[in-house]
Amino acid sequence: MLTGKQKRFLRSQAHHLNPIFQVGKGGVNENMVKQINDALEARELLKVSVLQNCEEDKSEVAEQLVKGTNAELVQLIGNTIILYKESSNNKQIVLPK
Template identity: 80%
Template sequence: MLTGKQKRFLRSEAHHLTPIFQVGKGGVNENMIKQIGEALEARELIKISVLQNCEEDKDTVAEQLVKGTRAELVQVIGHTIVLYKKSKENQQIKLP
């Protein structure tokens, strides 16, 4: 579980990132969760964009992604979700 200070730090780190995944009409599926999990292992911090044609609510999408990837939800702002998961092999981000 992340503290408020750690979330604030991660939000500042994620500010300059561009979303690398988009959730659209199909919603969240197993393949997407697997790919996001691999991206989290490589990068630790990613942004995911929820498109307007997505049939599910952005908070529901965020909950599904967190549960599927076992990541930490940093922020849901607008249609963007920020996820963090500590990498097992190549840890890059040092949390305060």
């Protein structure tokens, strides 16, 4: 579980990132969850964009991604979801205490 201080830190780190995944009309599927999980292992922090034509609510999409990848939801702002998951063998981000 992330503290408020850690979430603020991660939000500042994610500010300059571009979304590398988009959730569209098909919604969230197993393949997308697997790819996001692999990307989280490599990067630890990433943005996912929810497109206008997505039939599911963006908070539902965020919940599905968090459950599927066991990641932490840092922020859901507009149509952008910021996810964080500590990498087991490629640790790059040092969280404040």
